[in-house]
Amino acid sequence: MxxxxxxxxxxxxxxxxxxxxxxxxxxxxxxxxxxxxxxxxxxxxxxxxxxxxxxxxxxxxxxxxxxxxxxxxxxxxxxxxxxxxxxxxxxxxxxxxPRGRTTGTGRRGLQERAATKLAEVETRIADLQVIASTLRAALDARCDDLMACAANETCCPIPFSAIASIPVGAPDADRP
Amino acid sequence: MxxxxxxxxxxxxxxxxxxxxxxxxxxxxxxxxxxxxxxxxxxxxxxxxxxxxxxxxxxxxxxxxxxxxxxxxxxxxxxxxxxxxxxxxxxxxxxxxPRGRTTGTGRRGLQERAATKLAEVETRIADLQVIASTLRAALDARCDDLMACAANETCCPIPFSAIASIPVGAPDADRP
DNA sequence: GGTAACCCTGTACCCGGGTACGGGATGCAA
DNA sequence: TTGCATCCCGTACCCGGGTACAGGGTTACC
Missing domain, CATH: 1.10.1660.10 (Multidrug-efflux Transporter Regulator; Chain: A; Domain 2)
Structure with missing residues (x-):
């Protein structure tokens, strides 16, 4: 060896x-x-x-x-x-x-990996765009109290179900 | 008390x-x-x-x-x-x-905080768009080896200086 | 040859957002 | 009343990407 x-x-x-x-x-x-x-x-x-x-x-x-x-x-x-x-x-x-788990994506070329990553990035952009428009809706609604707002579902501008699939995490997450 | x-x-x-x-x-x-x-x-x-x-x-x-x-x-x-x-x-x-550091942003209303967050989200979207187009450039260039590519700066599609200000982190970072 | 600046190793710790686990106590129904 | 599910509390651990520190050894320059 x-x-x-x-x-x-x-x-x-x-x-x-x-x-x-x-x-x-x-x-x-x-x-x-x-x-x-x-x-x-x-x-x-x-x-x-x-x-x-x-x-x-x-x-x-x-x-x-x-x-x-x-x-x-x-x-x-x-x-x-x-x-x-x-x-x-x-x-x-x-x-x-030494002791790492395999990520599952073994042996692929740079091209393929870049394409995969590009798709991930595009997904994340789309998610953030939904988030941005939700925030804009909350601003438009002049909502002042999260809990009061969330309580009566009929008027709350936060589309709980629409954002349910978005991963949790800050937009600028894990900046070093 | x-x-x-x-x-x-x-x-x-x-x-x-x-x-x-x-x-x-x-x-x-x-x-x-x-x-x-x-x-x-x-x-x-x-x-x-x-x-x-x-x-x-x-x-x-x-x-x-x-x-x-x-x-x-x-x-x-x-x-x-x-x-x-x-x-x-x-x-x-x-x-x-109990024992937390202050985030600095004290006593602001929901509106103001949402506006701040919206700006952050928009910044992050812009960053991700730069990233996406960089990845597309790398795909277009049919680049196969990162190191070889980075070595001769004249042809490398990765704009090191352009992305230098982008925070480090996965696009879908800290998904739980 | 002195001495400051650098470098070495290993280990422990930081962040945020939880999860996992051990060892016991309760709640509720049959 | 017995059995099982649920809950309690405290503490330790997970992830990724490093940083910090202690206690030494080496190099470069004068």
């Missing part, structure tokens, strides 16, 4: 053309801890190490955390991003996180 | 016209544990108790968890819902949760 994901140990002076974790973190706009966290989740490959055990990254390593952040902003979870990155990598079929 | 939020203890037979927690939960479509959770967070007033300590709710108590769920779907957090409910209640100025 040459599970050769680990980085080599380099020896010599102040490694030219190599970056230390803080530099990568700064360049990518993330925390050093976050880099380690990504490494634990196999988003980032294990970098080489200095003789003293410090991580040393090639200069293009900054691309990974940047891509991760971009993909997150496009709506992908870190698990999904890990799969997206694995798609493009030669050997490893799946990153094989 | 007549901090009279606590429910009375009733005595007698199988209380007519009163509901037990399981019945309220079923009628509202939530878990019994969730009702207790809402009570802890002062979303639900403390109900009366049977001589043995079981909660007994008036029949209209089901409205509260239903309204809470509806408000959540409209994008309000439980803290915000607590404030919304407090607005309509006579005595208590704020629900005064």
């Amino acid at each position: 040459t599970d050769d994901v680990g980085g080599a140990v380099l020896r010599g002076g102040p490694e030219p053309g190599m970056l230390r974790s803080g530099q990568v973190a700064d360049a990518a706009g993330v925390n050093v801890e976050t880099l380690r966290y990504y490494e634990r989740r196999r988003l980032l490959p294990q970098p080489d190490r200095s003789p003293g055990g410090h991580r040393l990254y090639p200069t293009d390593a900054v691309t990974v955390p940047r891509v991760v952040k971009a993909a997150q902003r496009l709506g992908f979870s870190l698990d999904e991003v890990a799969e997206l990155l694995a798609v493009g990598r030669p050997g490893h079929p799946t990153p094989g996180r | 007549t901090d009279d939020v606590g429910g009375a203890v009733l005595r007698g037979g199988p209380e007519p016209g009163m509901l037990r927690s399981g019945q309220v939960a079923d009628a509202a479509g939530v878990n019994v544990e969730t009702l207790r959770y809402y009570e802890r967070r002062r979303l639900l007033p403390q109900p009366d108790r049977s001589p043995g300590g079981h909660r007994l709710y008036p029949t209209d108590a089901v409205t509260v968890p239903r309204v809470v769920k509806a408000a959540q779907r409209l994008g309000f957090s439980l803290d915000e819902v607590a404030e919304l409910l407090a607005v309509g209640r006579p005595g208590h100025p704020t629900p005064g949760r």
Whole structure:
């Protein structure tokens, strides 16, 4: 089992053309801890190490955390991003996180995943549009008391049944 | 200090016209544990108790968890819902949760809060529309490998800078 | 060679919105 | 009166995406 994901140990002076974790973190706009966290989740490959055990990254390593952040902003979870990155990598079929449940969506290409995500995003937009118009209706009705309003169903502008299928959650949910 | 939020203890037979927690939960479509959770967070007033300590709710108590769920779907957090409910209640100025930080938005009416939320929802819709068109661009470009794509910035359809301001998070984030 | 700045590891904690569980007490009907 | 369903309370745990901290070791620069 040459599970050769680990980085080599380099020896010599102040490694030219190599970056230390803080530099990568700064360049990518993330925390050093976050880099380690990504490494634990196999988003980032294990970098080489200095003789003293410090991580040393090639200069293009900054691309990974940047891509991760971009993909997150496009709506992908870190698990999904890990799969997206694995798609493009030669050997490893799946990153094989230590103890994770499978998400069920294995082995699909970037195209297919993007299409799926696009559909999810469009669904969410539609939901939010229903929410927005409901809020506008509540504003128009000059409703002042939620409970009083909800009590007499005949006049309440909140369409309880119409919004029943909308997932619970803030519109700008889990901003870090 | 007549901090009279606590429910009375009733005595007698199988209380007519009163509901037990399981019945309220079923009628509202939530878990019994969730009702207790809402009570802890002062979303639900403390109900009366049977001589043995079981909660007994008036029949209209089901409205509260239903309204809470509806408000959540409209994008309000439980803290915000607590404030919304407090607005309509006579005595208590704020629900005064035990050890919570203040959200900063104190003492505003339903109208104003709805308007704020509407603006948030509209912002989120706009963000998701940018995301959707980015995903469409990635599909159009028939991009197959995230890393390869991101590496040569000149052709990559992902507008890193354009999406940089979008909050990180799944489109359908924190569905329970 | 001094020393400040960085980096290492592991573990615990944060957020919101609940769920799950253990061990006992009640309610209600047959 | 017995049996079973329901309920009580407190506490711990779940999820995702990190952050914070303690207690050391290493590097870079002067």
